[in-house]
Amino acid sequence: MKSQLSKIIAVFVLVTLSVPAGSFEAQAAYFFNPHFIISDEEMADYQSLTRGQIQQFLKDNNSGLTRLITTNFEGFTKSAADIIADAAIESQINPKVLLTTLQKEQSLIGDPNPTQRQIDRAMGYRCPDSGSCHPNTLDFGKQVDGAAWQFRQYLDAPLRWTFQAGNQYEIDGYLIRPANTATAGLYNYTPHYSGNERFWRLWVDYWGRNFPDGSLVKAPDSPAVWLIQYGVRRLITSYAVLLSRFNPQSILTISRSDLEKYEIGPSIKFSNFSLLQSPDGKIYLVVDDYIRHITSPEVFRTIGYNIEEVEPIDDADLAAYQLGDPITLESIHPTGALLQDNTSGGVFFVQDGLKHPIYSRELMKANYPNRILTQVSPEELDQYQTGSPVKFRDGTLVRASNDSKVYVIANGIRRWVQDEAAFANFGYKWDNIITTSQQAVLVHELGEPIE
Structure with missing residues (x-):
């Protein structure tokens, strides 16, 4: 009989293939992967917090441990923060x-x-479900030191324990195959699905990084690149697809646990401006996250497309896109064009009869690196109505030439990266910051800062 987890995964796959991408905005809850909880590197990173940072963390969370002075496992009087720091080291x-x-x-x-009961059983160390805690461990210092020692044993001697990486086990009705030694160790410490889900949710709440929409990310042990969008991660299936929409230099290498917390959304399988044919015979043009119906064979021929460029797809592939405006004979520059006023020098991105001002050369180069800039007269530009200014693509790092503040663009807004620590924490690269005009920055509404 299939496990409950197998059923859940099967249902999830069906849902992700049948829900349009736009609706994923409502699915921003993070996704627990029971096969991978944290990485081995994360479990062993004993220098991740200083003593002062541990104490500050307790204080920030209004923990009673902030004031706790007690004995460590050797009987020396210390603060709770010092006991935790010593055990970690x-x-x-x-x-x-x-x-x-x-x-x-x-x-x-x-x-x-x-x-006192909570403090004496602080880590649940040697407190089995089947009985009471071992009397020699009923002490905060012994609990913390003993649990730290136990976690180290799971890493150093993984074959000595019940749950081992790579093997499949049934735990509380779920079939679980720990992907690494740290995850197996957590199941050895707490052999329950719910307990490890609680650990993971706390880990994400305390230490997880919430990457802005538009972030390109990858895990250190895999070449796969994902787009963070609407609270899910979307696999970019080929390098050609990546190049058609994104800047590979913007890819952030993040921890596997930071990646795994995002539920998997629909893959990005087709390059920008691909021609797709649905099962009912309709032909669509891919433009970023949208598909635009080419309304007739005459329109198709007028634009200059070749029927051999059309790729048949199924409804599941179509479901990954939102439906954009149809392309008709009245659509002017349906794939967009860069036009420059040969008198004033102003540059516009023209699409579907609208001219969108571009407020800096850096913005033009970042968004349209392979487009040809065409000189036209003011009279020709006057034929188009003026649309909203062009914004930097999501995931772009920008700063104004007269300001030291660095922003990341997400959902069309700018979010200030507050300090160097936040910049480093998210894995951003200084070389990727685009310095541009203040006007090009200010077209993006100011959003919540990134701390």
Whole structure:
């Protein structure tokens, strides 16, 4: 009999293939992958937080541990933050893992007034479901040190334990195959689906990075590139497709756990301006996230397309796109054109009878690197109505030439990257910042900062 997880995955695949991309905006809840919880590197990153940062984390969460002074496993009096830091260093286990486990097991991060019982059982170390905790471990210092030591054993001797990476197990009715040693270790520590889902959700809440829409990301152990959009990740299926829409230099390498928290959305399978034919015979032009119906064979011929360029697709592929405006005989420059006023020098992106001002050379080069700029008279430009100014593409890093603030563009708005720490935390590259005119920056509405 198939497991419940198998059924869920099957239903999920059907849903993602049948829901238009635009509707994914309502599905921004993060996705728990029970096969991969955190990476081995993350579990072993014992230098991820300093003592001061651990104490500040406890304070920021109004934790009762902020004020806790007690003995460590050797009997020396120390603060809770020092006990956590010492255990992390001694066992070379990420203090973030220890802090997350403190909340998972006894809610000690979020509880401002924990009981002695909570403190004595802080990490759930040697506290099996089948009975009471081992009496020699009922102490905060021993709990933290013992749990850190235990996590280290899972990494150093993975074959000694019940759950091992690469093998499949049934856990609470789910078929789970831990993808790495850290995930297997978490199941050895807590052999329950719900407990590990709680750990993961806390991990994401505490330490996860929420990448702005338009971010291009990849994991360090895979060449696959994904677009973060509407709270999901969309696989870009080939380098040719990537080049047709995006700048490969903008790809961010992020942790596997940061990537895995995003549910998988519809793949991006077709290059920009591909011609697609649906099962009912209609031909569409792909323009970014939209498909535009070419309304007749006459329109098709007038634009100059070749029927041999048309690729048959199924309804599932169509469902990955939103329906854009149809292309008719009245559509002027349906694929867009760069036109420059040969008198004033002003540059416009003209599409479907609208001219959209481009406020800087840098913006033009970033958005239309392979387009030819055509000189035209003011009289020709006057034939077109003026549309909204062109904005930088999502995921672009920009700053005005008269301002040191760096912004990332997401959903057409600019989000200030507040400091160097935030810049580094998201993996941004200084070389990718585009310095441009203030006018080109200000066309983007100011959104929430990135901290």
